[in-house]
Amino acid sequence: xxxxxxxxxxxxxxxxxxxxxxxxxxxxxxxxxxxxxxxxxxxxxxxxxxxxxxxxxxxxxxxxxxxxxxxxxxxxxxxxxxxxxxxxxxxxxxxxxxxxxxxxxxxxxxxxxxxxxxxxxxxxxxxxxxxxxxxxxxxxxxxxxxxxxxxxxxxxxxxxxxxxxxxxxxxxxxxxxxxxxxxxxxxxxxxxxxxxxxxxxxxxxxxxxxxxxxxxxxxxxxxxxxxxxxxxxxxxxxxxxxxxxxxxxxxxxxxxxxxxxxxxxxxxxxxxxxxxxxxxxxxxxxxxxxxxxxxxxxxxxxxxxxxxxxxxxxxxxxxxxxxxxxxxxxxxxxxxxxxxxxxxxxxxxxxxxxxxxxxxxxxxxxxxxxxxx
Amino acid sequence: xxxxxxxxxxxxxxxxxxxxxxxxxxxxxxxxxxxxxxxxxxxxxxxxxxxxxxxxxxxxxxxxxxxxxxxxxxxxxxxxxxxxxxxxxxxxxxxxxxxxxxxxxxxxxxxxxxxxxxxxxxxxxxxxxxxxxxxxxxxxxxxxxxxxxxxxxxxxxxxxxxxxxxxxxxxxxxxxxxxxxxxxxxxxxxxxxxxxxxxxxxxxxxxxxxx
Numbered sequence: 001x002x003x004x005x006x007x008x009x010x011x012x013x014x015x016x017x018x019x020x021x022x023x024x025x026x027x028x029x030x031x032x033x034x035x036x037x038x039x040x041x042x043x044x045x046x047x048x049x050x051x052x053x054x055x056x057x058x059x060x061x062x063x064x065x066x067x068x069x070x071x072x073x074x075x076x077x078x079x080x081x082x083x084x085x086x087x088x089x090x091x092x093x094x095x096x097x098x099x100x101x102x103x104x105x106x107x108x109x110x111x112x113x114x115x116x117x118x119x120x121x122x123x124x125x126x127x128x129x130x131x132x133x134x135x136x137x138x139x140x141x142x143x144x145x146x147x148x149x150x151x152x153x154x155x156x157x158x159x160x161x162x163x164x165x166x167x168x169x170x171x172x173x174x175x176x177x178x179x180x181x182x183x184x185x186x187x188x189x190x191x192x193x194x195x196x197x198x199x200x201x202x203x204x205x206x207x208x209x210x211x212x213x214x215x216x217x218x219x220x221x222x223x224x225x226x227x228x229x230x231x232x233x234x235x236x237x238x239x240x241x242x243x244x245x246x247x248x249x250x251x252x253x254x255x256x257x258x259x260x261x262x263x264x265x266x267x268x269x270x271x272x273x274x275x276x277x278x279x280x281x282x283x284x285x286x287x288x289x290x291x292x293x294x295x296x297x298x299x300x301x302x303x304x305x306x307x308x309x310x311x312x313x314x315x316x317x318x319x320x321x322x323x324x325x326x327x328x329x330x331x332x333x334x335x336x337x338x339x340x341x342x343x344x345x346x347x348x349x350x351x352x353x354x355x356x357x358x359x360x361x362x363x364x365x366x367x368x369x370x371x372x373x
Numbered sequence: 374x375x376x377x378x379x380x381x382x383x384x385x386x387x388x389x390x391x392x393x394x395x396x397x398x399x400x401x402x403x404x405x406x407x408x409x410x411x412x413x414x415x416x417x418x419x420x421x422x423x424x425x426x427x428x429x430x431x432x433x434x435x436x437x438x439x440x441x442x443x444x445x446x447x448x449x450x451x452x453x454x455x456x457x458x459x460x461x462x463x464x465x466x467x468x469x470x471x472x473x474x475x476x477x478x479x480x481x482x483x484x485x486x487x488x489x490x491x492x493x494x495x496x497x498x499x500x501x502x503x504x505x506x507x508x509x510x511x512x513x514x515x516x517x518x519x520x521x522x523x524x525x526x527x528x529x530x531x532x533x534x535x536x537x538x539x540x541x542x543x544x545x546x547x548x549x550x551x552x553x554x555x556x557x558x559x560x561x562x563x564x565x566x567x568x569x570x571x572x573x574x575x576x577x578x579x580x581x582x583x584x
Contacts, residue, residue, distance in 0.1 A: 268503035320538070
């Protein structure tokens with residue numbers, strides 16, 4: 001209890017801690033022998049070692065130990081070494097009685113007495129323990145009553161209360177720790193339910209959609225979409241809620257275009273920048289460029305590359321599709337002027353479109369980073 | 374003579390899928406589901422290219438690459454994984470893999486990557502090119518060997534174009550250089566990545582740490 005000496009001995013002998021403590025306590029009443037012994041053993045460091053495997057010894061060896069201790073005590077009594085026989089007996093009775101009743105490895109004493117499954121030895125130990133405790137308490141009580149002249153009734157009530165507390169202590173403690181375990185288990189279950197709910201809303205839904213879809217391209221998009229969403233959920237922030245970085249805003253914009261137009265979009269980002277101001281225009285224009293590529297290029301994949309350079313933010317939207325003549329008339333009709341150019345130019349940036357028939361298209365969007373105002 | 378290819382993946386289904394895809398063009402000399410079998414068989418078979426999964430019990434792809442390279446340094450590795458987390462990519466490249474592709478790659482792309490790796494070139498997917506640019510973005514030179522650690526502006530140009538989704542051939546045309554030069558640039562980036570011990574790389578990988 002103090003330095004773990006009793007625990008250490010208990011481990012190496014394979015007997016419950018309580019009995020070893022009781023032995024020390026009893027010996028302490030014989031000229032303080034227990035205290036001296038405890039101190040010596042503490043110095044030679046026979047205290048509890050956390051990961052030492054507790055020794056297990058046969059029950060008859062335990063019995064041998066008990067008789068050895070009893071014999072030692074009797075020998076000292078015969079030799080007249082007991083300073084105060086009443087004190088030794090009282091302390092011994094109290095200590096061993098308590099140890100027997102509070103043996104934490106056994107179920108509560110009342111339950112044990114009533115439970116038909118409990119072995120006879122345990123039951124005997126309980127009865128003997130209770131007997132020792134009552135005897136010890138009675139002797140103690142009468143001594144205290146005499147010394148302090150308090151009412152015998154008061155002492156009896158106090159001691160009975162104490163006895164009940166000691167006897168039921170382990171049981172109450174176990175009940176409390178059971179409650180703790182139950183709480184932990186409930187937390188685990190809630191976590192599992194949350195995960196199940198998430199998987200149900202996302203993965204299972206997608207799997208169902210894939211099974212119902214006859215179109216391989218559609219299946220691939222669904223699987224791809226689910227893959228990136230699951231990855232984000234498993235490994236970090238979900239990009240779809242609260243896009244406060246330009247890269248996440250671009251990724252969710254790409255996911256939306258991918259979903260709406262059924263063309264995979266490969267997004268690669270280098271560096272990052274807070275979302276807002278000029279990057280809002282950048283993301284909006286990039287979305288538009290991705291939609292154009294998905295709708296008009298005929299390419300089976302679109303690439304989006306974003307880089308945060310020291311002074312500006314750059315987006316390339318590239319496809320390997322049919323391309324077009326940038327000087328031709330129909331070029332004007334694709335909403336490039338309004339939705340891409342004006343947006344970027346309002347943000348102080350530039351738009352460059354590189355395309356030739358049969359050579360794919362690349363839209364380059366550049367906006368300056370916000371400067372300190 | 375067709376190239377000898379060995380496959381390592383602990384997912385049986387994926388393994389047989391890749392096998393079917395590659396069988397037309399390559400000689401599949403063997404397959405393994407676990408790290409130990411892979412190491413001992415590859416040492417004996419001496420294939421040209423090993424396609425290795427990144428996540429497997431007992432050390433994963435990194436253990437296979439390291440275990441084989443010790444004895445047979447000529448075997449070339451192409452990492453193939455569902456994960457394209459920065460940490461995995463960097464770990465495989467630093468262990469000695471000459472390329473890294475995700476499992477979503479199509480059959481043609483995979484065959485192309487195998488050929489490229491067997492020829493001694495590096496295979497960088499757009500995502501990997503982006504990672505490398507990101508990792509080397511900090512302009513702070515390393516103390517030990519500043520020359521080695523920096524990417525040249527030409528190398529960065531090549532990586533940017535790869536990240537934008539262009540094939541090596543298109544990169545070459547855009548930069549008005551030969552495909553061979555593009556390959557040289559990419560291989561030199563790979564070597565820098567493998568030899569680099571700059572702190573930024575480690576810090577960057579841990580920042581993006583994905584368990």
